[in-house]
Amino acid sequence: MVVLSKPAIEQCSFIRNCIPTTTTFYTGIPIIDLSKPDSKNLIVKACEDFGFFKVINHGVPRQFITNLESEAIKFFSLPLSEKEKAGPPTPMGYGNKSIGPNGDIGWVEYLLLTTNPDSCSHKFLSVLGENPEMFRSALNDYILAVKEMTCEVLELMADGLKIPTSNVFSKLLKDEKSDSVFRLNHYPPCPDFQALEDSNMVGFGEHTDPQIISVLRSNNASGLQISLRNGNWISVPPDQDSFFFLVGDSLQVMTNGRFQSVRHRVLTNSLKSRVSMIYFGGPPLSEKITPLPALMKGETSLYKEFTWLEYKTSAYNTKLADNRLGHFERI
Ligand code: GA4
Numbered sequence: 001m002v003v004l005s006k007p008a009i010e011q012c013s014f015i016r017n018c019i020p021t022t023t024t025f026y027t028g029i030p031i032i033d034l035s036k037p038d039s040k041n042l043i044v045k046a047c048e049d050f051g052f053f054k055v056i057n058h059g060v061p062r063q064f065i066t067n068l069e070s071e072a073i074k075f076f077s078l079p080l081s082e083k084e085k086a087g088p089p090t091p092m093g094y095g096n097k098s099i100g101p102n103g104d105i106g107w108v109e110y111l112l113l114t115t116n117p118d119s120c121s122h123k124f125l126s127v128l129g130e131n132p133e134m135f136r137s138a139l140n141d142y143i144l145a146v147k148e149m150t151c152e153v154l155e156l157m158a159d160g161l162k163i164p165t166s167n168v169f170s171k172l173l174k175d176e177k178s179d180s181v182f183r184l185n186h187y188p189p190c191p192d193f194q195a196l197e198d199s200n201m202v203g204f205g206e207h208t209d210p211q212i213i214s215v216l217r218s219n220n221a222s223g224l225q226i227s228l229r230n231g232n233w234i235s236v237p238p239d240q241d242s243f244f245f246l247v248g249d250s251l252q253v254m255t256n257g258r259f260q261s262v263r264h265r266v267l268t269n270s271l272k273s274r275v276s277m278i279y280f281g282g283p284p285l286s287e288k289i290t291p292l293p294a295l296m297k298g299e300t301s302l303y304k305e306f307t308w309l310e311y312k313t314s315a316y317n318t319k320l321a322d323n324r325l326g327h328f329e330r331i
Contacts, residue, residue, distance in 0.1 A: 023222050026234035032245075033057050034152065040160035043153065047255075051247035051262035052226050055153060058243055060145045065217060065240075067138040068184075072275055075129045076109060076186040085127040086111065091316070092181075099204065104320040106204045107196060107268045108187050115143050115180040115279070143182055146243070146279045147173060150215050153245065154281075161255070163294045169212060169254070177284035179308060180211070187223060187266060187274040196268060203266035203274070207320040210311060211282040212254070214246040221274035227263040235267075249325050250283065250311070253303045256291035261325075285309040303328050 030046035032039050035057040046053035075083065080096070089095035089112050096109040111128075128135045151170035158166045173180060187203045195201075203223055217240070218224065224236040224244070236244065249261045266274070283289070287308045291301045306328055315324050 023235045025222075025237040027237075029054055029236060031056060031242075032153075034059065034149075034156075040156040042160075043157050044160035047157070047247050047251075047259040050226070050228070051252075051260050052264075053245050054239065055149075055243045055245060056241075058149050060142075060149050060243070062241075064138070064141045064145050068142040068277060069219065069275060071129070071135045071138045072111075072184045072186070072277065075111070075135065075184075076275070078129060082127075082129075083109070100320060101316060102319050104205060105201065106266075107201050108185055108203050108266070110186065111184045113139070113182045113184075115147070115178075115182050116176075139182070142277070143279060146215055146217075147180070147281070149243070150213060150245075150279065150281055154213065161295060163292060165294075168292060168294075169251070172212060172283035172287060173281040175284050177286075179282040179285050179312070181280040181282065183276075183278045183280065185266075185274075185276045185278070187221070187268060187276075189221075189271050189273045193268075201268070203268045205320045206263050206265040208261040208263055208324070209246060209248040209280060210250065210315045210324060211248040211280040212250045213248055213281045215279045215281070216244045216246065216276055217242075217278075218274060218276035219272075221272035223266045223268070223274050224276075225265050225267060229260075233265075248280070250289050250308065252325065253289050253328070254292050255295055256299060257302050258295065282312075283308045285312070300330075302330060304330055 030042060030050060030053040032042050032046065032053050032055050034055060043053065083094050083096070087094035087096070089110070092112045092114060094109070094111050097105050097107070099106050099108070151173055154169035154173070155166045158168050172178060185204070206227070216224075218238055220238045220240045222235060222238050224238070225233045226236060227233055246264060247259045247261050251259055252261045285308055288305060289308055289311060290305055291303070303325070311328065314327060318324050
């Protein structure tokens, strides 16, 4: 019997994995142009079909984005011992490989901050790199502008859903007690692929976000994948000039399942360093997360009643890949 062997290069996983593989990018991601009048209906359709969309003509000044990106790069280039002064992430602060409190790991380092400038997580800013003031001002400019754009999108979403009060979602992010979070991620390039392969390590493992909405911007390095409704994973073409919106678990509940939170992950298959910045829009801790009456039309709620604090507390007791809403479904 003749055994056909693989070409030598394919047998060597280190070499195979270090060769830039040609990622097949998905071309069907909904694009929302905020300057177009039909965007509200397209936002609703994108949330129903994907729980995910890309926003262009967003109005966030490019300078705010590039300033924060360069501050982030400066910070992540510091020696580990310096970065660790801003850690551990319990839950805010600098983290390296370890994600959350329940043993998840990823090929990533990150900074987690609350978005309120007066809140305690800004205590880290005094240890953030060589010029903490510059970092602080870049963060504040970026977060303010992205929050404003996010609220505009959430108001269009409410209009598209024909909810009479168009600020039902945005008021939760605008509330001074809003429990929103900001995350800077750095995925280092071409590490020891053999070790990663042996440990099955990805950049950031699959999960859904617990909040209402997540707004992600990355540099031009690939890696982000989302799961389609049929369970297939697709690679999102990177686009450093746009924002990607992800439906979170809380929005799923508020729409009684009409929108579903999107499972996503980040792979480590790039030779380029990936830097992403994500704004997680969350409600105040005391807010009841429940389907909006305007969307119910005689339906009953698919979920038990809970506050954001209860959901968040339960989420921090789960592993990244768990179905966190499962505990809160009515049977
Ligand atoms: C996912 C969304 C945000 O990144 C995050 C994450 C948080 C963390 O990294 O500490 C969690 C994760 C996220 C969900 C379940 C818990 C908490 C890690 C984890 C295992 C900051 C958030 O709010 O929830």
